[in-house]
Amino acid sequence: MIFHTFETKLKMPAPEEALPGRAEPIPTADRHFVNGRPLKGPYPEGTEKVLFGMGCFWGAERLFWQVEGVWVTAAGYAGGLTPNPTYRETTTGLTGHTEVVLVVYDPQIVSFAALLKLFWESHDPTQGMRQGNDVGTTYRSAIYASTQAQLAQARASRDTYAEALKVSGAGAITTEIAAAPAFYFAEAEHQQYLAKNPGGYCGLQGTGVTCPVAGGAAA
Template sequence: MFFLSDMLNRKLNLPKPSEALPGRAKAIATAPRHFVSKRPLKGPYPDGLETAMFGLGCFWGAERLFWQTDGVWVTAVGYAGGITPNPTYQETCTGLTGHAEVVLVVFDPQTVSYADLLRLFWESHDPTQGMRQGNDVGTAYRSAIYTSGDAQFQAAGASREAYQASLRNAGHGGITTEIAPTPAFYFAEADHQQYLAKNPHGYCNLKGTGIGCAMPAATS
């Protein structure tokens, strides 16, 4: 029983640097191109495009939401927000790397705004669940927005306040979403990239609250 409780505690609490797995100096292998669009995952990206990063549970279903959005040039899944350099999927799932499963979104702001992406993020999962998303339990499945620049940081914070008000009015709890400047991003293994395009009937646990997100004027 102690062993099981210790394992659960590790999955629900971010590790200290002294507890984190060592990782490796060399990046793990990933796919060179997006399975659907055939565009390069690691760039170079065309001039004028911007990047965003979101964690909303298992990254398989989350990535599909974004690559299906008009104006999104390419997406990739990976690990961010933790300690271990160049972690593997198996290592991240232990909770001992500190990373969240995230989606890197490269988008054209002339076609899809950052506010549009924030709305999709908030409405596609339950941001009140802490270190889990539905049946997926652990720090890897926490809700997170990692921002590129001050404008994204301010917009993300304003949208969180607005959505919290809507959730509270509907009887939901407090939002636990982490908002922070973009940390190091580690591309996940090739088999995880665009997983649901390769496995159309694969696992997807995403489920929103059913509450719409009315974006504040500053982020629209």
């Protein structure tokens, strides 16, 4: 049995505290429920990948699969210590992972700036280890970049949005921005959850502050 407390869920575990996980990936879906494309690839040449953490991954994933130029999305876990964690394990706070959405996109159709704008405006990046009523390390805000260019652009957009939030009276941004760590696909039932369950839970709520980051189609 896994034991955890409210305090455990609000702090990152030390390596010696982390759950051991497993060597093999947990089972998941093969194809995207909405567009039928393979979740694990191969992805078309020229596409790029990024991981976004915005709280519960159900609502976050739906946002991105609707964007023209996004080839496929997947729900999963990243930024923690436990290899190949299960959903139940991540909810204890003892894996260190946050819920993320893998976004595979064509930069010739949709710019990374447009994805960043959607990211910043669709959740509250000032809440630390929570997102609304969802509390814990699994709900922290994060951008995990796959290229140095993405990393630089994500950091620049954070600084720009921080100024806009400051003017509005909002708090400081707590979003973790880093090079992409290992990504673990979530279980099949979590993939494209809101397409399968249209009335399902979605706690996404932005700050109401516009992000002044250039968006739209790629130049």
